Amino acid sequence: MQLYKNVLLLVLFSPLTFHGHSTPPNDWIRTGESYMTQWDFNQAIFFFSKAIEENPNSIEAYLHRSKAYLxxxxxxxxxxxxxxxxxxxxxFVKSFMGDKRVKKNNSRYFSTPEYNQITY
Structure with missing residues (x-):
C-alpha cells in the first residue's frame, strides 16, 4: 500500500505535468509537510529538495528540510x-534560531567554545 501511495505521489507531483508546466514549489512543500506529520523524514526531505530545485531561494523549503534533517x-x-x-x-529569525538549535542538539558542539557562546 505504501509503495502504491509513493508511486501515486510521484506521478501526481512529477517535475513536468502532462501540460508541460512545472509543479509549483508550494505543492512540493505541502507534500513534504504531510510526510513530516507521518514521521517519514526521508520522504519529506525528498519533496523539500524538489521544492528547492524549483525555487532555490525558498526559505520555507530550506527551513522545512533542515527540520527533517534534524x-x-x-x-x-x-x-x-x-x-x-x-x-x-x-x-529571518527562524533561520538564525534554527542554526542555534542544530548547534545545541549536535553533541560535537557541546565541548567547543562555539557552543558556550550560544544564547537564547
Missing part, C-alpha cells in the same frame, strides 16, 4: 540548510 540526526545538512536560509534573508 529529526534524523543529520546535523551537518540541517545546519547547511539553516545557513542557506540566512544567506537568502539574513534578518
Amino acid at each position: 529529526m534524523i540526526n543529520r546535523y551537518t545538512e540541517a545546519r547547511k540548510d539553516y545557513q542557506k536560509a540566512l544567506t537568502i534573508d539574513p534578518k
Whole structure:
C-alpha cells in the first residue's frame, strides 16, 4: 500500500505535468509537510529538495528540510540548510534560531567554545 501511495505521489507531483508546466514549489512543500506529520523524514526531505530545485531561494523549503534533517540526526545538512536560509534573508529569525538549535542538539558542539557562546 505504501509503495502504491509513493508511486501515486510521484506521478501526481512529477517535475513536468502532462501540460508541460512545472509543479509549483508550494505543492512540493505541502507534500513534504504531510510526510513530516507521518514521521517519514526521508520522504519529506525528498519533496523539500524538489521544492528547492524549483525555487532555490525558498526559505520555507530550506527551513522545512533542515527540520527533517534534524529529526534524523543529520546535523551537518540541517545546519547547511539553516545557513542557506540566512544567506537568502539574513534578518529571518527562524533561520538564525534554527542554526542555534542544530548547534545545541549536535553533541560535537557541546565541548567547543562555539557552543558556550550560544544564547537564547
